[in-house]
Ligand SMILES: C=CC1=C(C)c2cc3[nH]c(cc4nc(cc5[nH]c(cc1n2)c(C)c5CCC(=O)O)C(CCC(=O)O)=C4C)c(C)c3C=C
Protein backbone atom coordinates (compact mmCIF):
# COMPACT_ATOMS: atom_id res chain seq x y z
CA UNK A 649 0.00 0.00 0.00
CA UNK A 650 1.08 3.58 -0.68
CA UNK A 651 1.09 6.31 1.96
CA UNK A 652 1.87 10.02 2.17
CA UNK A 653 4.04 11.65 4.83
CA UNK A 654 3.72 15.43 5.11
CA UNK A 655 6.65 17.01 6.94
CA UNK A 656 6.83 20.52 8.37
CA UNK A 657 9.44 22.21 10.55
CA UNK A 658 7.99 21.75 14.05
CA UNK A 659 7.43 23.91 17.12
CA UNK A 660 8.18 23.69 20.82
CA UNK A 661 5.72 21.64 22.93
CA UNK A 662 4.71 24.80 24.76
CA UNK A 663 5.77 28.46 24.74
CA UNK A 664 7.86 28.15 27.92
CA UNK A 665 11.60 28.93 27.95
CA UNK A 666 12.29 25.30 28.94
CA UNK A 667 10.40 23.75 26.00
CA UNK A 668 11.66 26.40 23.60
CA UNK A 669 15.23 25.60 24.70
CA UNK A 670 14.76 21.88 24.04
CA UNK A 671 13.28 22.60 20.61
CA UNK A 672 15.92 25.16 19.59
CA UNK A 673 18.66 22.83 20.83
CA UNK A 674 17.57 20.10 18.41
CA UNK A 675 16.84 22.53 15.56
CA UNK A 676 20.03 24.59 15.71
CA UNK A 677 22.35 21.60 16.28
CA UNK A 678 21.25 20.30 12.87
CA UNK A 679 24.36 20.55 10.66
CA UNK A 680 22.19 21.70 7.73
CA UNK A 681 20.76 24.60 9.74
CA UNK A 682 23.91 25.87 11.48
CA UNK A 683 26.46 24.39 9.11
CA UNK A 684 29.60 24.87 11.22
CA UNK A 685 32.00 22.10 12.23
CA UNK A 686 30.53 20.23 15.19
CA UNK A 687 32.75 21.84 17.85
CA UNK A 688 32.09 25.38 16.63
CA UNK A 689 28.37 24.62 16.29
CA UNK A 690 28.21 23.20 19.82
CA UNK A 691 30.01 26.22 21.26
CA UNK A 692 27.77 28.66 19.41
CA UNK A 693 24.47 26.87 20.07
CA UNK A 694 24.98 25.43 23.56
CA UNK A 695 27.46 28.03 24.79
CA UNK A 696 25.76 31.17 23.48
CA UNK A 697 22.39 30.90 21.72
CA UNK A 698 20.69 28.54 24.18
CA UNK A 699 21.68 30.77 27.10
CA UNK A 700 19.93 33.81 25.75
CA UNK A 701 17.46 33.09 22.95
CA UNK A 702 14.94 30.68 24.58
CA UNK A 703 13.65 33.34 26.96
CA UNK A 704 13.14 35.92 24.22
CA UNK A 705 11.75 33.35 21.78
CA UNK A 706 9.34 32.01 24.43
CA UNK A 707 7.96 35.53 24.87
CA UNK A 708 7.43 35.79 21.13
CA UNK A 709 5.77 32.36 21.01
CA UNK A 710 3.44 33.37 23.87
CA UNK A 711 2.14 36.24 21.74
CA UNK A 712 1.03 33.97 18.89
CA UNK A 713 0.18 30.70 20.69
CA UNK A 714 -3.37 29.40 20.25
CA UNK A 715 -5.55 27.56 22.74
CA UNK A 716 -5.14 24.40 20.63
CA UNK A 717 -1.34 24.84 20.50
CA UNK A 718 1.31 26.11 18.11
CA UNK A 719 -0.29 27.69 15.01
CA UNK A 720 2.19 25.89 12.75
CA UNK A 721 1.25 22.49 14.21
CA UNK A 722 -2.51 23.15 14.35
CA UNK A 723 -2.58 24.45 10.77
CA UNK A 724 -0.49 21.52 9.52
CA UNK A 725 -2.90 19.11 11.25
CA UNK A 726 -5.88 20.76 9.56
CA UNK A 727 -4.07 20.46 6.23
CA UNK A 728 -3.37 16.77 6.80
CA UNK A 729 -6.96 16.03 7.76
CA UNK A 730 -8.31 17.79 4.63
CA UNK A 731 -5.86 15.95 2.37
CA UNK A 732 -6.83 12.65 3.99
CA UNK A 733 -10.48 13.30 3.12
CA UNK A 734 -9.56 13.56 -0.57
CA UNK A 735 -7.45 10.41 -0.93
CA UNK A 736 -7.77 6.71 -0.10
CA UNK A 737 -4.07 6.43 0.75
CA UNK A 738 -3.15 6.95 4.41
CA UNK A 739 -1.75 10.44 5.08
CA UNK A 740 0.45 11.08 8.14
CA UNK A 741 2.00 14.28 9.46
CA UNK A 742 5.42 14.68 11.06
CA UNK A 743 7.75 17.47 12.09
CA UNK A 744 11.51 17.61 11.47
CA UNK A 745 12.09 18.86 15.03
CA UNK A 746 10.15 18.40 18.26
CA UNK A 747 7.96 15.61 19.51
CA UNK A 748 5.97 14.81 16.35
CA UNK A 749 8.98 13.01 14.93
CA UNK A 750 9.46 11.68 11.42
CA UNK A 751 10.08 8.24 12.94
CA UNK A 752 6.58 8.28 14.49
CA UNK A 753 5.07 9.42 11.19
CA UNK A 754 6.78 6.61 9.25
CA UNK A 755 5.74 4.09 11.92
CA UNK A 756 2.11 5.23 11.70
CA UNK A 757 2.09 4.59 7.95
CA UNK A 758 3.92 1.27 8.25
CA UNK A 759 1.39 0.16 10.91
CA UNK A 760 -1.34 0.85 8.36
CA UNK A 761 0.39 -1.44 5.88
CA UNK A 762 2.27 1.10 3.75
CA UNK A 763 5.32 -0.21 1.93
CA UNK A 764 5.70 2.76 -0.47
CA UNK A 765 5.78 6.20 1.10
CA UNK A 766 5.93 9.60 -0.57
CA UNK A 767 7.41 12.28 1.64
CA UNK A 768 6.14 15.80 1.00
CA UNK A 769 8.17 18.49 2.77
CA UNK A 770 5.84 21.44 3.29
CA UNK A 771 8.23 23.89 1.65
CA UNK A 772 7.58 25.21 -1.87
CA UNK A 773 11.27 26.15 -2.32
CA UNK A 774 14.23 23.81 -1.69
CA UNK A 775 16.74 24.71 1.03
CA UNK A 776 19.50 22.78 2.72
CA UNK A 777 17.96 23.78 6.09
CA UNK A 778 14.48 22.50 5.20
CA UNK A 779 13.89 19.97 2.39
CA UNK A 780 17.41 18.50 2.41
CA UNK A 781 17.51 17.89 6.16
CA UNK A 782 14.13 16.12 5.93
CA UNK A 783 15.27 13.94 3.01
CA UNK A 784 18.47 12.98 4.80
CA UNK A 785 16.65 12.23 8.08
CA UNK A 786 14.07 10.07 6.29
CA UNK A 787 16.85 8.08 4.57
CA UNK A 788 18.64 7.50 7.88
CA UNK A 789 15.44 6.33 9.59
CA UNK A 790 14.42 4.06 6.73
CA UNK A 791 17.85 2.42 6.64
CA UNK A 792 17.81 1.84 10.38
CA UNK A 793 14.18 1.05 11.18
CA UNK A 794 12.10 0.52 8.03
CA UNK A 795 14.34 -1.22 5.44
CA UNK A 796 11.29 -2.76 3.73
CA UNK A 797 9.85 0.68 2.87
CA UNK A 798 10.46 2.41 -0.47
CA UNK A 799 10.59 6.19 -0.26
CA UNK A 800 9.79 8.67 -3.01
CA UNK A 801 10.93 12.22 -2.42
CA UNK A 802 9.04 15.30 -3.59
CA UNK A 803 11.07 18.02 -5.30
CA UNK A 804 10.38 21.70 -4.65
CA UNK A 805 7.02 22.70 -6.09
CA UNK A 806 7.60 26.48 -6.42
CA UNK A 807 7.18 26.38 -10.20
CA UNK A 808 4.07 24.20 -10.43
CA UNK A 809 1.30 26.02 -12.23
CA UNK A 810 -1.38 24.94 -9.75
CA UNK A 811 0.71 26.23 -6.83
CA UNK A 812 1.39 29.60 -8.49
CA UNK A 813 -2.31 29.93 -9.34
CA UNK A 814 -3.34 29.31 -5.72
CA UNK A 815 -0.68 31.62 -4.27
CA UNK A 816 -1.70 34.35 -6.72
CA UNK A 817 -5.38 33.87 -5.88
CA UNK A 818 -4.67 34.08 -2.15
CA UNK A 819 -2.93 37.41 -2.75
CA UNK A 820 -5.58 38.86 -5.06
CA UNK A 821 -8.36 37.88 -2.65
CA UNK A 822 -6.72 39.79 0.20
CA UNK A 823 -5.84 42.77 -1.93
CA UNK A 824 -9.09 42.87 -3.94
CA UNK A 825 -10.54 46.07 -2.53
CA UNK A 826 -7.31 47.37 -1.13
CA UNK A 827 -5.38 50.30 -2.28
CA UNK A 828 -1.66 49.53 -1.79
CA UNK A 829 1.51 50.99 -3.18
CA UNK A 830 3.93 48.07 -2.86
CA UNK A 831 3.77 44.34 -2.22
CA UNK A 832 6.74 42.70 -0.56
CA UNK A 833 7.42 39.00 -1.11
CA UNK A 834 9.29 38.13 2.09
CA UNK A 835 10.99 34.70 2.24
CA UNK A 836 12.77 33.12 5.20
CA UNK A 837 16.46 33.96 4.79
CA UNK A 838 19.44 31.63 4.82
CA UNK A 839 23.15 32.40 5.11
CA UNK A 840 24.65 33.10 1.66
CA UNK A 841 27.02 30.20 2.31
CA UNK A 842 24.07 27.80 2.15
CA UNK A 843 23.39 28.88 -1.43
CA UNK A 844 26.99 28.26 -2.44
CA UNK A 845 27.01 24.86 -0.72
CA UNK A 846 23.90 23.74 -2.62
CA UNK A 847 25.26 25.04 -5.96
CA UNK A 848 25.43 22.27 -8.56
CA UNK A 849 26.96 24.39 -11.32
CA UNK A 850 30.62 23.62 -10.52
CA UNK A 851 31.25 26.63 -8.36
CA UNK A 852 29.66 29.04 -10.83
CA UNK A 853 27.61 30.75 -8.18
CA UNK A 854 29.37 33.89 -6.99
CA UNK A 855 26.24 35.23 -5.30
CA UNK A 856 26.36 38.23 -7.64
CA UNK A 857 22.98 37.57 -9.21
CA UNK A 858 24.43 36.44 -12.54
CA UNK A 859 23.85 32.76 -11.84
CA UNK A 860 20.94 32.56 -9.42
CA UNK A 861 18.65 34.74 -11.53
CA UNK A 862 19.38 32.99 -14.86
CA UNK A 863 16.48 31.11 -16.41
CA UNK A 864 16.24 27.33 -16.23
CA UNK A 865 15.04 25.16 -13.41
CA UNK A 866 17.46 22.24 -13.87
CA UNK A 867 20.68 23.92 -12.76
CA UNK A 868 18.67 25.59 -9.98
CA UNK A 869 17.09 22.43 -8.61
CA UNK A 870 18.79 23.21 -5.29
CA UNK A 871 19.13 27.01 -5.46
CA UNK A 872 16.84 28.55 -2.84
CA UNK A 873 17.65 32.07 -4.04
CA UNK A 874 16.61 31.27 -7.61
CA UNK A 875 13.44 29.49 -6.50
CA UNK A 876 12.32 32.41 -4.32
CA UNK A 877 12.93 34.89 -7.14
CA UNK A 878 11.05 32.75 -9.66
CA UNK A 879 8.13 32.35 -7.25
CA UNK A 880 7.86 36.14 -7.06
CA UNK A 881 8.27 36.60 -10.82
CA UNK A 882 5.64 33.98 -11.67
CA UNK A 883 3.08 35.42 -9.24
CA UNK A 884 3.79 38.96 -10.46
CA UNK A 885 3.21 37.78 -14.05
CA UNK A 886 0.00 36.01 -13.10
CA UNK A 887 -1.32 39.05 -11.24
CA UNK A 888 -0.07 41.54 -13.81
CA UNK A 889 1.92 43.48 -11.21
CA UNK A 890 3.82 46.43 -12.64
CA UNK A 891 7.60 46.68 -12.25
CA UNK A 892 8.49 48.71 -9.17
CA UNK A 893 5.30 47.77 -7.31
CA UNK A 894 6.68 44.53 -5.89
CA UNK A 895 9.99 43.14 -4.62
CA UNK A 896 11.64 40.12 -2.97
CA UNK A 897 13.24 40.26 0.48
CA UNK A 898 14.52 37.80 3.13
CA UNK A 899 13.63 37.73 6.83
CA UNK A 900 14.54 36.00 10.13
CA UNK A 901 18.33 36.19 10.00
CA UNK A 902 20.36 34.90 12.93
CA UNK A 903 24.00 35.56 13.80
CA UNK A 904 26.65 37.63 12.06
CA UNK A 905 27.15 35.85 8.74
CA UNK A 906 25.92 37.54 5.58
CA UNK A 907 22.41 36.25 4.82
CA UNK A 908 20.44 36.61 1.62
CA UNK A 909 19.64 40.24 0.90
CA UNK A 910 17.74 42.51 0.83
CA UNK A 911 16.62 42.09 4.42
CA UNK A 912 12.87 42.40 5.05
CA UNK A 913 13.03 44.55 8.21
CA UNK A 914 15.40 47.09 6.65
CA UNK A 915 13.31 47.22 3.47
CA UNK A 916 10.10 47.90 5.42
CA UNK A 917 11.89 50.68 7.29
CA UNK A 918 13.36 52.20 4.12
CA UNK A 919 10.04 52.11 2.31
CA UNK A 920 8.26 53.83 5.17
CA UNK A 921 11.00 56.48 5.38
CA UNK A 922 10.78 57.03 1.62
CA UNK A 923 7.10 57.86 1.89
CA UNK A 924 5.28 54.57 1.20
CA UNK A 925 2.06 54.71 3.20
CA UNK A 926 0.32 51.47 2.24
CA UNK A 927 2.13 48.21 1.80
CA UNK A 928 1.20 44.54 1.67
CA UNK A 929 3.40 41.59 2.51
CA UNK A 930 3.22 37.93 1.55
CA UNK A 931 5.45 35.15 2.90
CA UNK A 932 5.60 32.34 0.31
CA UNK A 933 8.38 30.28 1.98
CA UNK A 934 5.94 29.40 4.75
CA UNK A 935 3.07 27.07 3.98
CA UNK A 936 1.57 27.48 7.46
CA UNK A 937 1.36 30.63 9.53
CA UNK A 938 3.88 30.44 12.35
CA UNK A 939 6.08 32.49 14.63
CA UNK A 940 7.92 34.03 11.69
CA UNK A 941 4.76 35.29 9.98
CA UNK A 942 2.44 36.01 12.92
CA UNK A 943 5.01 37.67 15.16
CA UNK A 944 8.02 38.75 13.12
CA UNK A 945 6.00 40.06 10.17
CA UNK A 946 2.48 40.82 11.40
CA UNK A 947 3.60 42.35 14.71
CA UNK A 948 7.24 43.49 14.45
CA UNK A 949 7.06 44.35 10.75
CA UNK A 950 3.95 46.43 11.23
CA UNK A 951 5.52 48.23 14.19
CA UNK A 952 8.61 49.14 12.14
CA UNK A 953 6.42 50.45 9.31
CA UNK A 954 4.27 52.57 11.61
CA UNK A 955 7.30 53.96 13.47
CA UNK A 956 8.65 55.47 10.25
CA UNK A 957 5.38 56.96 9.07
CA UNK A 958 3.70 54.05 7.25
CA UNK A 959 -0.06 53.80 7.62
CA UNK A 960 -1.54 50.55 6.29
CA UNK A 961 0.37 47.29 6.57
CA UNK A 962 -1.57 44.33 5.16
CA UNK A 963 -0.32 40.82 5.84
CA UNK A 964 -1.49 38.11 3.45
CA UNK A 965 -2.11 34.83 5.29
CA UNK A 966 -0.10 31.73 4.37
CA UNK A 967 -1.87 29.12 2.25
CA UNK A 968 -2.54 27.10 5.42
CA UNK A 969 -5.51 24.75 4.82
CA UNK A 970 -7.18 26.62 1.94
CA UNK A 971 -9.16 24.14 -0.13
CA UNK A 972 -7.40 25.02 -3.37
CA UNK A 973 -3.99 24.53 -1.71
CA UNK A 974 -5.16 21.21 -0.28
CA UNK A 975 -5.89 20.25 -3.90
CA UNK A 976 -2.33 21.16 -4.99
CA UNK A 977 -0.94 18.71 -2.44
CA UNK A 978 -3.54 16.10 -3.40
CA UNK A 979 -2.43 16.55 -7.04
CA UNK A 980 1.21 16.02 -6.05
CA UNK A 981 0.26 12.90 -4.08
CA UNK A 982 -2.00 11.50 -6.82
CA UNK A 983 0.51 12.06 -9.62
CA UNK A 984 2.71 9.63 -7.71
CA UNK A 985 0.12 7.28 -6.25
CA UNK A 986 -1.53 6.69 -9.60
CA UNK A 987 1.68 5.60 -11.35
CA UNK A 988 1.76 1.76 -11.51
CA UNK A 989 5.16 1.40 -9.84
CA UNK A 990 6.28 3.85 -7.14
CA UNK A 991 9.91 4.61 -7.85
CA UNK A 992 12.60 6.00 -5.61
CA UNK A 993 13.80 9.46 -6.64
C1 LIG B 1 20.65 29.37 11.14
C2 LIG B 1 19.41 29.43 11.48
C3 LIG B 1 18.21 29.21 10.64
C4 LIG B 1 18.07 28.85 9.30
C5 LIG B 1 19.15 28.61 8.27
C6 LIG B 1 16.67 28.75 9.04
C7 LIG B 1 16.09 28.43 7.80
C8 LIG B 1 14.71 28.29 7.58
N1 LIG B 1 13.70 28.26 8.52
C9 LIG B 1 12.47 28.13 7.89
C10 LIG B 1 11.20 28.09 8.49
C11 LIG B 1 10.94 28.41 9.82
N2 LIG B 1 11.83 28.85 10.76
C12 LIG B 1 11.17 29.07 11.95
C13 LIG B 1 11.73 29.50 13.14
C14 LIG B 1 13.10 29.66 13.36
N3 LIG B 1 14.13 29.62 12.44
C15 LIG B 1 15.33 29.77 13.08
C16 LIG B 1 16.61 29.70 12.51
C17 LIG B 1 16.90 29.33 11.18
N4 LIG B 1 16.01 29.04 10.20
C18 LIG B 1 15.06 29.94 14.50
C19 LIG B 1 16.10 30.17 15.56
C20 LIG B 1 13.67 29.85 14.66
C21 LIG B 1 12.93 29.83 16.00
C22 LIG B 1 12.33 31.02 16.42
C23 LIG B 1 13.27 32.04 16.92
O1 LIG B 1 13.92 31.84 17.94
O2 LIG B 1 13.33 33.10 16.26
C24 LIG B 1 9.78 28.78 11.76
C25 LIG B 1 8.66 28.94 12.80
C26 LIG B 1 8.50 27.78 13.75
C27 LIG B 1 7.30 27.90 14.64
O3 LIG B 1 7.26 27.17 15.62
O4 LIG B 1 6.38 28.68 14.42
C28 LIG B 1 9.63 28.35 10.44
C29 LIG B 1 8.37 27.86 9.79
C30 LIG B 1 12.73 28.07 6.49
C31 LIG B 1 11.63 27.94 5.43
C32 LIG B 1 14.10 28.16 6.29
C33 LIG B 1 14.91 28.17 5.07
C34 LIG B 1 14.50 28.40 3.88
Ligand SMILES: [Fe+2]
Pocket residue numbers: 836900
Ligand atom coordinates in the same frame (compact mmCIF):
# COMPACT_ATOMS: atom_id res chain seq x y z
FE1 LIG C 1 13.89 29.29 10.43
Ligand SMILES: [Fe+2]
Pocket residue numbers: 852853854855859860861871
Ligand atom coordinates in the same frame (compact mmCIF):
# COMPACT_ATOMS: atom_id res chain seq x y z
FE1 LIG D 1 23.71 31.37 -7.91
